[in-house]
Amino acid sequence: MTLKRVPDPRFLTAALAALIWLALLSPARSQGLEVDINKGQIDPLPIAITAFVGTSQDSAQAGADIAGVIANNLGRSGYFRPLPPESFIEQISNFDQEPRFGDWRQIQAKALVTGQAMMEGGRLKAQFILWDVGSQQKLAGFEFATSPSNWRRLAHLISDKIYETMTGVPGYFDTRIVFVSESGPKDKRIKKLAIMDQDGFNVRTLTDGRQLVLTPRFSPNSLEITYMDFGTGAPRVYLYNIETKQREIVGEFPNMSFSPRFSPDGQRVIMSMQEGGAANIFVMDLRSRRMQQLTNSDAINTAPSYSPDGSQIAFEVGGDNSQQIYVMNADGSNPRRISSGSGRYATPVWSPDGKYIAFTKQGGGRFAIGVMNPDGNGERILTEGFHNEGPTWAPNSRVIMFFRDEPGESGGPRLYSVDVSGYNEQLVKTPSFASDPAWSPLLN
């Protein structure tokens, strides 16, 4: 069986056509209105996001909803403070008219978003302008269109443009999260693969819960998921195609395979294979189905994660009261330990920009999420408590999502996000308990 490595055409039709409508990006930052996201604790930028003006009743509702999603996205990022619509003095009713900047200055808005939504040939089109209230300049303006049911994506794409314009860093709102949705009592948990938008909306379960599933991760084109599935008693690594809903085992191995992750080019899956008491790391080429063994020891070698350029692999080595993060070359050569603090280090995940490795750290009966440089220096703990585990990076390397388990018989895991600075921890609402999140790359 061969795997298609090209995007499914059905997915492309759902993709959005983005046009650069006004190319007025750079002057803004030279004029001083910008958000510095490298300062650590930040002073969020007051921004007014007005309901997009609708040219019909349908599009008016969509316009208001789009503004709400944008405000939620930007507010949750921690870098913006969306002003409450009740405080607005000017009500924007004509998108083509310049705003009354005095009205916006009066409510302390530093930036202003105006927009327009319309139905055109069965598609929903949204245009927006990001204004610098102080200089009365247009900072950005774009137009996006999609099918009306996909309206939230328009809002996410616009949020990304605003975020990028103001921070100079690409956004991360037009993304999805794959995770494990949990229900039932703690000793008989039902676990289903689920997928949702990064803001917790559009949740969809992909498996029916009859099989135990763990550790899903996206392919680089976001069309496939690799995960561990217990099947009917032989736990193995599987692939799941989101569009075709097809499930496929990755290699018929005699032993348990687990902890899979895609290579950055999407051509390979790296994973652990158990043999007796040892777990070693293997990589499978998805086209040739050839398997290459990368570690060979009696230890527990698991949780492999590629560097974004594919040249190196971070993984954990454990057993006998020790668990540490190692980095090796992609061919398995030159393994060296990078974690050096006290405690146990697990689940290394390389940031998309290559600058950090996020990890779970265990010590003193507590579980923390932290980051370190790929050489092991610069360790920083972002959040710490009873049980935090399994970091995953937003595509812009600024935000980490993880799960936090609660003590107690009726307790369960929930998803949280935190800025890489350690500030702005946020609960990601899910309909049920949730664990093992993995962030997709940008969808567009």
Next chain:
Amino acid sequence: MLRMSAGFKALALCFCFLALAACSKKSTPDLEAENGLGRAAVAGSEQQFKTEVGDTVFYLVDQSTLTPEGQETLRRQAAWLRQYSHVMIQVEGHADERGTREYNISLSARRATTTRNFLIAQGIEASRISTIAYGKERPAALCDAEQCWSQNRRTVTVITSGAKTS
């Protein structure tokens, strides 16, 4: 008072039943004993294996070597399995919740391997013993304290076929 006496009656009935069971025990093999339900388990049954032999072996934190108690339980398991040679088993490996997911999957596989290898060394054919590793996914005890975690670091020997029905 009326209620109380009704309770006493029930207790008395129960006691009679237990006494009967104790009588019938004399004619059964040594391995069989009362199982606490007021009835002796059928020899060679899954129930007997669980209640009289012991299906669970406990492990120390992050360890996959057997304790003396664990070895004792496994010797009893091996003796029973030698007696009922058609029984096929699966050793389930488990870890407590105080570890990361992937690591615990592998740690529980190590424990299942240890248990399996011990049974093989005791003369049980390897082909009768499969293993599965559940990591921290199926805790047996649910409090968030060592008294529960210690019960979750375990292997459970589950009969998959060949047992007598009770």
